Amino acid sequence: MKKILLTLAIFLIAATLAHAHKVSIFAWVEQDTIYTISKFSGGKYVKHGKVSVFDEHENQLLEGTTDDKGEFSFKVPEKTTLKIVLDASAGHGSSWTIPLSEILGENGETPQQALEKAEINPAAQAMETPEASSVSQDQIQQAVEAALDKKLRPVLKMLAEQKEKKPGLVDIFGGIGYILGLAGIGAYFHYRGKIRDLDKS
Amino acid sequence: MHISEGILSAPVLASGMVIAGAGVAVGLKNLDFDKIPRAAVLSAGFFVASLVHVPIGPSSVHLVLNGIIGLILGWAAVPAIAVALVLQAMLFQFGGVTALGVNTVIMAAPAVLCYYFFGFMVRKKPLIALPAAFACGFLSVFFAGVLVGLALYFTEENFLETAAAVVGVHVFVMIIEGIFTVLCVGFLLKVQPELLPGRN
Numbered sequence: 001m002k003k004i005l006l007t008l009a010i011f012l013i014a015a016t017l018a019h020a021h022k023v024s025i026f027a028w029v030e031q032d033t034i035y036t037i038s039k040f041s042g043g044k045y046v047k048h049g050k051v052s053v054f055d056e057h058e059n060q061l062l063e064g065t066t067d068d069k070g071e072f073s074f075k076v077p078e079k080t081t082l083k084i085v086l087d088a089s090a091g092h093g094s095s096w097t098i099p100l101s102e103i104l105g106e107n108g109e110t111p112q113q114a115l116e117k118a119e120i121n122p123a124a125q126a127m128e129t130p131e132a133s134s135v136s137q138d139q140i141q142q143a144v145e146a147a148l149d150k151k152l153r154p155v156l157k158m159l160a161e162q163k164e165k166k167p168g169l170v171d172i173f174g175g176i177g178y179i180l181g182l183a184g185i186g187a188y189f190h191y192r193g194k195i196r197d198l199d200k201s
Numbered sequence: 202m203h204i205s206e207g208i209l210s211a212p213v214l215a216s217g218m219v220i221a222g223a224g225v226a227v228g229l230k231n232l233d234f235d236k237i238p239r240a241a242v243l244s245a246g247f248f249v250a251s252l253v254h255v256p257i258g259p260s261s262v263h264l265v266l267n268g269i270i271g272l273i274l275g276w277a278a279v280p281a282i283a284v285a286l287v288l289q290a291m292l293f294q295f296g297g298v299t300a301l302g303v304n305t306v307i308m309a310a311p312a313v314l315c316y317y318f319f320g321f322m323v324r325k326k327p328l329i330a331l332p333a334a335f336a337c338g339f340l341s342v343f344f345a346g347v348l349v350g351l352a353l354y355f356t357e358e359n360f361l362e363t364a365a366a367v368v369g370v371h372v373f374v375m376i377i378e379g380i381f382t383v384l385c386v387g388f389l390l391k392v393q394p395e396l397l398p399g400r401n
Contacts, residue, residue: 023205093208171292172252176245178288183241190234 025051025086027096028153029076029103036096037157038070038086045070046086054083076103203251203289203304204349206297210356217303217352221283224309228279236274239396240281243270248285251295264374268341268382271312272320272334273389273396278312279305303352311344320398323386330390331383338382342375343368 023046027036038046051072052063061077066086076082082103085095209217232240243266250264271278283305289295296304315337322333350364389396 093205172249175248175285175288175292179241179245179248179284182284183237186232186234186237186241190237 035073050087056081203296221302221305224279228276231276244281267312268338271316275316279309282309307348311341324399334383334386335379339375339379
């Protein structure tokens with residue numbers, strides 16, 4: 001009895017500690033800085049995990065470690081597709097790729113540059129030909145997109161965080177059910193052979 | 202203890218698959234009918250145990266239970282662990298499908314080893330049986346850590362350093378695992394000693 005209680009106690013102690021296993025890294029661009037956030041499944045932040053940044057040819061550009069909140073940010077080192085790799089030690093790892101278009105914005109500019117240009121130019125071009133006003137419409141569109149990007153980023157971040165779901169009860173009982181089902185299949189084949197033997201005799 | 206997808210190189214993944222496949226085949230051959238319910242229950246236990254996590258440093262660890270599973274099932278531990286790992290990969294996205302073979306080897310090989318090392322000792326006097334059970338639980342996780350180091354080494358990293366890091370992170374688990382195995386063996390010795398291998 002004592003032993004059973006002790007076993008239970010160990011399980012309870014273990015169960016109150018956080019759940020974490022799969023790791024994920026999420027990165028987003030804000031103007032010329034890239035922010036990353038790294039988590040274990042279940043929401044624990046990866047503390048002091050190593051983050052390496054590679055360009056499209058797998059050359060390492062820089063590396064750093066995550067802080068207590070699993071965050072790590074750096075200036076865009078090079079205008080190229082960036083692959084950000086998290087190594088949380090002991091074979092736990094994950095990566096996130098930022099495509100070139102996200103770093104450059106739509107026209108090969110950072111969103112901030114696009115915004116500034118769009119803000120200045122319409123006034124200067126307001127008196128010009130209709131052709132010019134169509135250009136400024138493009139720029140207004142860019143400005144709106146840049147502003148939207150900026151506003152949407154926190155939302156994107158939240159979505160990415162929520163996408164990370166930890167195993168639910170359904171998964172757990174489903175898995176146990178599968179295992180019992182396999183045992184059932186084993187029993188079926190065993191008894192099928194036995195019944196056949198009985199039929200013969 | 203699961204190695205994530207996309208970390209190991211293809212040859213390591215492939216050889217993991219081959220070794221795991223062979224192990225599962227031997228295990229299934231060894232799995233006679235009366236062992237099936239036992240294997241299923243232990244497989245379910247293994248499946249659930251990995252959900253209880255303890256964060257240590259930048260990593261996280263959990264009870265592996267491969268020692269006690271190996272002790273009770275012998276070679277049949279390989280299919281039991283493989284089934285649980287498949288379900289973990291599918292339902293929890295732990296490890297991932299391509300790393301299944303390697304992960305099976307990492308966790309099942311120490312189970313089988315421990316069965317051969319300690320299987321004949323656990324039905325002896327408590328003075329021998331209980332320390333053997335502790336060593337079984339402890340070493341099953343230790344060997345698993347060494348295998349993780351080995352798998353990473355063949356991919357690129359420094360073996361000693363990685364193995365030491367993995368083992369270091371798991372020292373706490375090894376101790377808990379050892380204690381847990383002692384409790385299990387002590388309990389089984391009283392209630393149902395036939396479950397354990399070896400003779401008095």
